Amino acid sequence: MPTELKMPALSPTMEEGTLAKWLVKEGDAVKSGDILAEIETDKATMEFEAVDEGTISKILVAEGSDGVKVGTPIALIAGEGEDAGAAPAKPEPAKAPAAKTEETPKAAEQPPEPAPPAKPVPSKVEGGGGETPPAAPAPAVAARADSGDRIKASPLARRLAEAQGIDLASLKGSGPGGRIVRADLGAAGGAAAQPTAAAAPSPHAAPVEPGDIPHEVVKLSNMRKTIARRLTESKQQIPHIYLTVDIQFDALLKLRSELNAGLASRNIKLSVNDLMIKALAAALIEVPECNVSFAGDTLIKYSRADISVAVSIPGGLITPIVANANAKSISAIAAEVHDLAARAKEGKLQPNEYQGGTASLSNMGMYGIKAFDAVINPPQAMIMAIGAGEKRPYVINDSLQIATVMSATGSFDHRAIDGADGARLMQAFKRLVENPLAMLA
Structure with a gap:
C-alpha cells in the first residue's frame, strides 16, 4: 500500500x-x-x-x-x-476485552490483556x-x-x-x-552541544488591545516565531555576563586601507567586519576557555573557531558561519562572508552553513550604534557586539589626543565561562585589533 x-x-x-x-x-x-x-x-x-x-x-x-x-x-x-x-496502511484496532460475567475466574486466572494498537x-x-x-x-x-x-x-x-x-x-x-x-x-x-535539560516552553505574550489607534495586524513568519522563541529561551535560561572594552583602531583602519589597495586587482574589498571576525577567531584560540558550549553536566571545548556572523535579512536575522576562521586569511574570510550574506538574503543557505558555530559576532557600527549588549545564540557561550568607531578624546602615551575609538561588548554564558576568562578574551581581542599586524602572522 x-x-x-x-x-x-x-x-x-x-x-x-x-x-x-x-x-x-x-x-x-x-x-x-x-x-x-x-x-x-x-x-x-x-x-x-x-x-x-x-x-x-x-x-x-x-x-x-x-x-x-x-x-x-x-x-x-x-x-x-x-x-x-x-x-x-492503517493501524489495526485493538480488540476489546471480553465482558466479565458472574463466572469470571479470579484475577490471577484472567486471560492476558489485548495487545495495544499497531503503530502506523x-x-x-x-x-x-x-x-x-x-x-x-x-x-x-x-x-x-x-x-x-x-x-x-x-x-x-x-x-x-x-x-x-x-x-x-x-x-x-x-x-x-x-x-x-x-x-x-x-x-x-x-x-553534543545541547543542554541535557529540556527547555521550558516560552510563555505567550499578553494580548494587546490597540483600541481605536489606526493599525494593521501582521502575521508572524516562521523565522520571526523562531527568533522570538529562541531569544526568550536564551534570556530565561542563560545567565548573561557583559564585559565592555574601548578599542583604539586607527591602526586597523590604516592596515585595511593598505590591504584593499593591494587586493584591488583581485576585486576583493575588506570590511572592518572581516577583520573583526579574524580578531575574534584568533582571540578564541588564544583563550580556549571561552571557545566552549555548556551542555548540562559537561562542557564542550572546541579546537577551532567557527564564527557565526549576524546578517539582517528581510523578515529577520540569520547567522551564517565562517568555519575555521582562525586558520583563514582575511581575504578568504571577506570572500566567504560576501558569498554567505548574498545567499542568506536569497534564502539559499544550506543547514550546515548556519547551524553550529562556536561563537558569534554582531556589528551595528554601520548604524551609528555606540554600544549594545547582544543576546547569546545557544548552544554557543559567547557573542561579541561591535559598536561604531568615532573620534573621541583618548589618552595615548600619557597625552590626551583625538583617536578613532569603538566599544566592544562580550556577552558570556556564566555557567560555562568565568568572568576572569571572559576578561582575558576581551583583552586579547582589544590587543589584536589595536595591533592588527599580529593577525597576519
Missing part, C-alpha cells in the same frame, strides 16, 4: 513550514535523491528529496500551503508492485524526527545493513555528512529500514 510522505524537520528549530512548490505531480515516478518539493523553513527555502523509489500516487497538501506542521502527511508514494490507488507505517521522508515517538519505542535500528559493511543513508545525508565531517558509521538511522536521513545529521551535529 502507498506510504505517507510527511512534512520533514529540515532544521532543529523547525516546527512548521510552507510547502512553497511541488516539483513533481501525481503519477510521476521518482527515485532516491530526486527533489520532490521546495519547502520554506524558519531560516531558508530548502529542497525536499525522495529517499526511496516509487510513484507519487496522491498529493495531499497543495503548494503554497502555509503553517504545515512537521509530521503532517503531504503526499502518498506507492512502491514497486503496490496499488497506487490504495489507501495507506513509518514515513519514507527525510527528517522524520517530527513524528511523535511511541510510548515504548523499539530498539533503534543500526544504520549499517545486516549484511556487509555498506552504510544505509540517503544521498543528501551523505553529502551533508561529508560537508560537516560527520562519520556516518557512528550514527543510527531513523529512516525506513534504519536508513540515515537529514534529521539524523542535525541531531548528531548539535546533540
Whole structure:
C-alpha cells in the first residue's frame, strides 16, 4: 500500500513550514535523491528529496500551503508492485476485552490483556524526527545493513555528512529500514552541544488591545516565531555576563586601507567586519576557555573557531558561519562572508552553513550604534557586539589626543565561562585589533 510522505524537520528549530512548490505531480515516478518539493523553513527555502523509489500516487497538501506542521502527511508514494490507488496502511484496532460475567475466574486466572494498537507505517521522508515517538519505542535500528559493511543513508545525508565531517558509521538511522536521513545529521551535529535539560516552553505574550489607534495586524513568519522563541529561551535560561572594552583602531583602519589597495586587482574589498571576525577567531584560540558550549553536566571545548556572523535579512536575522576562521586569511574570510550574506538574503543557505558555530559576532557600527549588549545564540557561550568607531578624546602615551575609538561588548554564558576568562578574551581581542599586524602572522 502507498506510504505517507510527511512534512520533514529540515532544521532543529523547525516546527512548521510552507510547502512553497511541488516539483513533481501525481503519477510521476521518482527515485532516491530526486527533489520532490521546495519547502520554506524558519531560516531558508530548502529542497525536499525522495529517499526511496516509487510513484507519487496522491498529493495531499497543495503548494503554497502555509503553517504545515512537521509530521503532517503531504503526499502518498506507492512502491514497486503496490496499488497506487490504495489507501495507506492503517493501524489495526485493538480488540476489546471480553465482558466479565458472574463466572469470571479470579484475577490471577484472567486471560492476558489485548495487545495495544499497531503503530502506523513509518514515513519514507527525510527528517522524520517530527513524528511523535511511541510510548515504548523499539530498539533503534543500526544504520549499517545486516549484511556487509555498506552504510544505509540517503544521498543528501551523505553529502551533508561529508560537508560537516560527520562519520556516518557512528550514527543510527531513523529512516525506513534504519536508513540515515537529514534529521539524523542535525541531531548528531548539535546533540553534543545541547543542554541535557529540556527547555521550558516560552510563555505567550499578553494580548494587546490597540483600541481605536489606526493599525494593521501582521502575521508572524516562521523565522520571526523562531527568533522570538529562541531569544526568550536564551534570556530565561542563560545567565548573561557583559564585559565592555574601548578599542583604539586607527591602526586597523590604516592596515585595511593598505590591504584593499593591494587586493584591488583581485576585486576583493575588506570590511572592518572581516577583520573583526579574524580578531575574534584568533582571540578564541588564544583563550580556549571561552571557545566552549555548556551542555548540562559537561562542557564542550572546541579546537577551532567557527564564527557565526549576524546578517539582517528581510523578515529577520540569520547567522551564517565562517568555519575555521582562525586558520583563514582575511581575504578568504571577506570572500566567504560576501558569498554567505548574498545567499542568506536569497534564502539559499544550506543547514550546515548556519547551524553550529562556536561563537558569534554582531556589528551595528554601520548604524551609528555606540554600544549594545547582544543576546547569546545557544548552544554557543559567547557573542561579541561591535559598536561604531568615532573620534573621541583618548589618552595615548600619557597625552590626551583625538583617536578613532569603538566599544566592544562580550556577552558570556556564566555557567560555562568565568568572568576572569571572559576578561582575558576581551583583552586579547582589544590587543589584536589595536595591533592588527599580529593577525597576519
